[in-house]
Ligand SMILES: Nc1nc2c(ncn2[C@@H]2O[C@H](COP(=O)(O)OP(=O)(O)OP(=O)(O)O)[C@@H](O)[C@H]2O)c(=O)[nH]1
């Protein structure tokens with residue numbers, strides 16, 4: 001069939017344009033990236049230049065943990081646990097938060113796409129949301145903490161609390177005079193796992209601003225915990241300042257006397273006490289890193305335990321930390337086999353770090369940490385007390 005002249009010119013021009021496009025695609029990577037079908041379709045679906053996040057960000061990874069996740073890198077199965085990466089932070093923590101998220105993305109989550117939850121007692125700034133959302137394709141939710149779960153309750157005797165803070169300041173204890181630090185410790189002890197944004201999840205990995213992950217993970221710690229029937233995991237164990245918890249252990253003993261059935265057979269008491277539970281040796285898991293099953297905190301025993309502690313006012317009259325509170329609960333109410341030490345996870349929260357001391361683990365993880373700096377068996381460590389309960 002003969003084509004008329006204008007049609008022939010149009011086809012010729014189209015042909016030339018297509019040839020030019022294929023030539024540029026093959027020879028110029030930036031041109032190819034910018035014009036690829038997947039790129040164009042993502043620009044169209046997001047709306048070019050539009051907002052990249054919302055308070056309930058549109059997931060680039062499927063939020064349903066087990067569905068259709070591409071196996072990549074360390075994630076060889078494509079399966080995920082019902083888990084989230086959780087950070088409590090202030091808007092002013094933004095740079096530290098960026099550092100921590102970069103680190104966990106690089107060493108783990110870019111292959112998994114586990115969703116993030118950020119919690120704050122104040123509304124998040126656009127700046128914070130923008131800086132965090134730029135770092136990952138995983139879904140992110142930014143939540144606000146209900147007022148009564150954060151601030152000092154009315155029934156706390158303020159003059160007694162003030163007196164307690166003053167006394168502690170005189171002893172030179174860190175955060176002695178801080179009410180917000182106490183709010184944070186109480187929230188982390190008894191409330192975070194009840195937040196509506198966490199309701200859909202069973203597992204969490206707690207991440208703080210300004211931490212670093214030093215080794216590449218070749219496995220999924222959530223799935224590991226699920227498969228091995230673990231409930232609570234740590235990387236660093238150390239001593240608490242006794243001046244921050246003068247009456248905590250007596251309160252714990254009152255609780256176990258009243259509810260002896262809550263104490264697990266084969267528990268980890270040997271980690272916390274040198275004399276069968278009479279005195280507390282101050283050993284605890286450093287809770288700025290935690291991977292744990294929230295159903296444990298949500299369960300009847302822990303809820304009863306937290307209420308019992310809370311109504312003494314010890315979070316405010318003293319300065320009870322969520323680290324000893326969580327650690328004591330896990331060590332008493334769980335069989336010790338359900339608590340796990342993650343040797344493979346190189347982790348640093350200044351001034352302490354855990355770096356795998358076995359060369360094969362350190363090499364496999366391509367760890368960037370200095371093994372000689374590991375906290376494991378240093379003078380302030382409780383790793384020996386942990387080890388001894390398994391021998
Ligand atoms: N939203 C909010 N988060 C807080 C507040 N205080 C502490 N946090 C968060 O709670 C966690 C623990 O607080 P940190 O200040 O790191 O306490 P710490 O780890 O005992 O002490 P550092 O050695 O200073 O890190 C971090 O994730 C903080 O971002 C607060 O007043 N508001």
Ligand SMILES: [Mg+2]
Nearest residue numbers: 208209288349
């Ligand atoms: Mg911290």
